[in-house]
Amino acid sequence: MKTLVIITHPNMAASRVNKSWLEELQKQGDFTIHELYKEYPDENIDISKEQKMLKAHDRIIFQYPLYWYSTPPLLKKWFDSVLQYGWAYGPDGSKTEGKEIGVAISTYGSEESYQPTGFNQFTLEEILRPVQALVHFISATYLPHFALSDISNLTDERLTQSSIDYIHHIKSVKPVVVG
Numbered sequence: 224m225k226t227l228v229i230i231t232h233p234n235m236a237a238s239r240v241n242k243s244w245l246e247e248l249q250k251q252g253d254f255t256i257h258e259l260y261k262e263y264p265d266e267n268i269d270i271s272k273e274q275k276m277l278k279a280h281d282r283i284i285f286q287y288p289l290y291w292y293s294t295p296p297l298l299k300k301w302f303d304s305v306l307q308y309g310w311a312y313g314p315d316g317s318k319t320e321g322k323e324i325g326v327a328i329s330t331y332g333s334e335e336s337y338q339p340t341g342f343n344q345f346t347l348e349e350i351l352r353p354v355q356a357l358v359h360f361i362s363a364t365y366l367p368h369f370a371l372s373d374i375s376n377l378t379d380e381r382l383t384q385s386s387i388d389y390i391h392h393i394k395s396v397k398p399v400v401v402g
């Protein structure tokens with residue numbers, strides 16, 4: 224199983240969570256790590272390079288901080304430009320078929336806030352539905368997400384544990400059973 228982790232953080236220098244997750248990934252050595260803002264500081268995505276990378280991996284994890292209940296803009300641009308008609312969907316568009324795709328997100332809001340009765344009103348599963356729908360649309364298989372929430376109360380111990388748990392998650396997560 225070849226795993227590609229696509230990291231999209233507009234300001235990695237100021238990051239605490241995504242940087243710690245990245246450092247833990249780098250220690251492993253058995254994942255392909257791809258930082259979109261580092262690769263494309265001008266946001267000019269090399270579509271054929273990205274498509275080749277996708278084709279060469281079985282499991283893809285999109286790692287990013289939650290921005291306005293969505294992805295940072297470069298990841299949205301990546302979805303729009305890389306997952307093309309005739310490549311990822313439509314006639315002969317089967318290049319992503321059977322891939323396993325998941326998300327790893329960090330959120331400022333606490334776990335309690337991401338509940339129907341909490342401040343953010345919706346669960347993270349609900350907020351991630353557009354990504355889940357996209358994955359289904361391109362004939363890939365959606366993996367349960369990994370998250371770290373409540374960043375304002377984040378201790379170094381919880382961050383270290385989360386980074387260890389993240390690696391375990393990427394290696395062992397199983398697809399969501401629908402129905």
Ligand SMILES: Cc1cc2nc3c(=O)[nH]c(=O)nc-3n(C[C@H](O)[C@H](O)[C@H](O)COP(=O)(O)O)c2cc1C
Nearest residue numbers: 238239240241242288289290291292329330331332
């Ligand atoms: C433009 C912007 C939008 C954000 N939107 C959300 C949001 O919708 N929900 C949330 O919980 N946190 C939101 N945040 C907080 C980030 O998700 C949080 O700072 C980040 O996950 C921390 O990870 P890091 O240490 O890797 O930067 C937002 C931050 C920014 C800058």
